[in-house]
Amino acid sequence: MAREPGWSVRLKLTLSYAGFLMIAGALLLAVVWVFLLRYVPDVIANPLPTTTGTPHVRGTPSPPGPMVIPDRSDLLAAFAPKVALMLVFLLAFGLLGGWILAGSMLAPLTRITQATRLATTGSLSHRIRLEGRGDEFRELADSFDTMLARLEAHDAxxxxxxxxxxxxxxxxxxxxxxxxxxxxxxxxxxxxxxxxxxxxxxxxxxxxxxxxxxxxxxxQRSFTREPVDLSLAAEEAAETLLPLAEERGLTIETAGDIAPTLGSRTLLVQLVTNLLHNAIVHNLPARGTVWITTRVRPQSVQLVVENTGEKLTPQQAATLTEPFQRGSERVRTDHSGVGLGLAIVKSITEAHDGTLTLTPRPDGGLRVTVELPAKPAE
CATH class of the missing domain: 1.10.287.130 (Signal transduction histidine kinase, dimerisation/phosphotransfer (DHp) domain)
Structure with a gap:
């Protein structure tokens, strides 16, 4: 966006600091005038008499000369030039000190700006890593570093x-x-x-x-949110894939409570179907089992899909949501899918502001937990 040139933030802060210092100095001098000079009379009415004709004794102090008491005009004539010099000094000191102080305060912002310019050129590996204790600039720098890390991971x-x-x-x-x-x-x-x-x-x-x-x-999250019951979606997916499970000699068990949430019914049914299909395909050759359970939490609902199968390590389970990953072996069968099942599940879960957790079962197989925000009570 094209913008007209303006003053820099450092110059604005410098003028602000100097202006504040000038105002503070002027107020201080005004206080001196109000509470000190107003007690000085305009004209001395009865000047003190002078002492004359007194003999001087050797060894004693000389008698004082005529005593002169200044009036307000005299003090004002002596005070005004000093006030002007003091204001000039405060202005110069405020500009110099404000410029240095503003530069040191805005130094973190300069580093953040440089990192932003590097990011716009495609360099997402750069990090600010601002030192020191936490303040507003460091919170901004840490947030920017986190954003760069997520962008770099997403780009990769x-x-x-x-x-x-x-x-x-x-x-x-x-x-x-x-x-x-x-x-x-x-x-x-x-x-x-x-x-x-x-x-x-x-x-x-x-x-x-x-x-x-x-x-x-x-x-893209281009869908309309509507009330969806995960338990009904689980039953629909189980009925759809029951012939495939029977063909492989597997048993599907569904249980749980009504789990209402908000989202796209089509996408959530696709989520449950992908999880169930994955549990059927990556199961024991025969006599395997798939468990589908829905649970209700205070602020969320859960869908848990477990299956028997080969033992997996946590490292293997962590990579299953990557696109085109098919477990420990990339074996293609008639129902092996295209390698996007769990990747789609992860994207649908994130699009519904939920969390996806994959945990290997101790006896073999996988436990997948999808947690979504519960539907607000009407």
Whole structure:
């Protein structure tokens, strides 16, 4: 935004300090005038007599000369030049001292401005790290450092996401191109298998594109908030994925209380569905179990999804929300998904001002806890 040039903050503070010092000096001199000079008479009516004709004795002090008592005009004539000199000195001292004092006070702001200019050029690794005890400037610097750290992490995450998404989207396109080249060079090849392979690859590309769109929508928070019951969303997701669980020999158990919150019903159902799908796919080969529980807290509601499965370390669990992470092994099956399930869950949770916690179960498997703000009481 174009702005007209103006005075610097340091100059404004300098003039403020000097002006305040001048006003304080003028008030002090006014106090001297009011409470001291007003007691001096304008004209001395009866001057004291002088002593004359008294003989002087050797060894004694000389007799005093004529005593003169100044009146108000005399004192004012002697006082006014000193007042003018004092005001000039206060002005010079205030300007010099105010300039130095303003410079030292604004030094942290200069460092913050330099860091801001570096950030605008794309250098997000720079930090202010302002020393000293806490004050307003240090709180601002610490907040700016925190913002830079989050921006740097977000930028790195977006770069990894773009690279992974490009790789994932390029893979089905490359496979499709290969199949088409083989079919073109071999006219006698069975087209039925070719169409089946192309259909499978195209379906996976569509699923990946839809997942990217859902992730983008969650990050932009472009949705209308409405009352949503997490327990009903859990039941809907369980009914939808029950055939998949039965096909794998798994059991789904749902329990809990009514958990009302505010948000997008479509996105929250997608959140529960992704969690349940992830719990089914990454489970034991047979006789596994998935538990879905909803809980109510004083200021929030919780959705807990647990599943049996292989043992995970806390380090592995911490990376599962990264895009295109599929647990300890990147094995693709018919229902393995596109690697964005938990990444979408994380984005939807953050878009609803909630928290997502992933904890490995001691006996194997994973416990995922989603905590969202409770719906305000009407």
């Amino acid at each position: 995450e977006q770069q990894r996401f773009a690279a992974n998404a490009s790789h994932e989207l390029r893979t089905p396109l490359a496979i499709t191109q290969t199949l088409l080249d083989v079919a073109r060079n071999d006219p006698d090849r069975d087209n039925g298998k070719l169409v089946e392979h192309l259909h499978s690859i195209n379906t996976r590309a569509i699923d990946l594109t839809e997942a990217l769109l859902v992730l983008s929508r969650a990050n």
